[in-house]
Amino acid sequence: MIQPIPIPRLATAVSQLRRVAWSLTGCLALLSGALADDPESNFQVGMERVLFELEDAPRISAETLLAALVRSGPQALAELQEELADYALEGSALEGSALEGTVLDRSKARAIARALDEIPEWVSEHVNPITELSRQDILHLKLGLEILETAPGSDGCSRAARLASPKSKEQRPHRAAVKALEQTLSARLRAHPNEALSLEEHVTDGHPGLVQSIVRAAGRAPSTETLDFLLWVLSEKPELDLLILAELGRVTITSGSQPTIELERRVDSFLSSTRSALRREAALVAGRLELFNSVPRLIGLLSDENGGVADNALWALERITNERLGSGPERWSRWHRRELAWWSLEARTAFEALRSSDPTEISRGLRQLSGHNHFRHAISEEIALVLNCEEGFLVAQACAALCALRSPVALEPLRQALLHDSKSAPLAAWEALKALTGRDLPPNPEAWAQAEVRPHNSR
Structure with a gap:
């Protein structure tokens, strides 16, 4: 009769067999050259x-x-x-x-x-993450930062910044620490945007290389919290204004939030900077964020002879206004004066026509409004109200006007117009959505839920 093996001895035997298997596996790996120093x-x-x-x-x-x-x-x-x-x-x-x-x-x-x-x-x-680090120390550093990406608690960002900071302020951080910190912070801030506040002390006292890493990480984690944080860093570290300005534009665009008054004020002031590089970057950001209040300064920059400033200003003007008036400031100035005069004297009358019960008046109001690109977001909000009309031909005319203005605020009303009871309105809304986004999706609202307006030109 076979005697059963006692459980403790069996467990020991299994453990020993596994160790032998590991040793054999390691030897095979060594023989095949899989192991290296x-x-x-x-x-x-x-x-x-x-x-x-x-x-x-x-x-x-x-x-x-x-x-x-x-x-x-x-x-x-x-x-x-x-x-x-x-x-x-x-x-x-x-x-x-x-x-x-x-x-x-x-x-x-x-x-x-x-x-x-x-x-x-x-x-x-x-580990002191300075320039002279062993390969083993670098591995330890990267693992420590990677753990903090998903660590529990509300201090992961601050812990990561401390981990990547040299023991002395006079020491230069290792480039591997700077790169790994940026990755950890961007992942952490996307999941915990409120932790941006905990990074303020590291911006105030940290090495410039680490501060730049923190700024780039915040720019890759779009939220209102990181936007406020970057504006604060801009006031604390004006020497990093070029980098911060670029990240401010990035975080505002990708978060889908409207530019704050403070951000518009900062960008507008940078457009008047004595530094050409800052004017050039500010023009790009003004165009990306479509800051209408910056149009007068951008027109002035068309005469700027410093490298790339005039080109960026022209690109920004074309993107903001949806107009193509060439590189001469005179035509842009005349156009801007006409738009301001129309907005002050005639826009209200056109808006009132849209609210009329007379289809003829509504149609007249649509024709008056559709050609004024400078205020196209506000105008598009008014025209979108016409999409609730019962008359299909008016809805179709409003869809065409919204398509010509190319404002992102038109997307949601156009999606809903796909459900209009008439035959012409859904087709017009579908054509407008395809023209605005450059996509060819089925004519139902769900398919267009994530669509975005495709700009005529992008940088």
């Missing part, structure tokens, strides 16, 4: 190797886990974080988990989670 190119098997290395560890510390992660390759951290997120540490069975079949119990799983959260502080204490 560089830790990043070592034979990598991800999270399973991490768990194997921690099986017999008497205590799972941040240092122990960090060493296991470095030896297990770049994919190990993401796999481990995903597993710990899916695995309920309190009262959950190991069945169905990657931890099943290992000797890690719940207490060790909790220890791994704690050690993972402590790694950034361990790295901050033992």
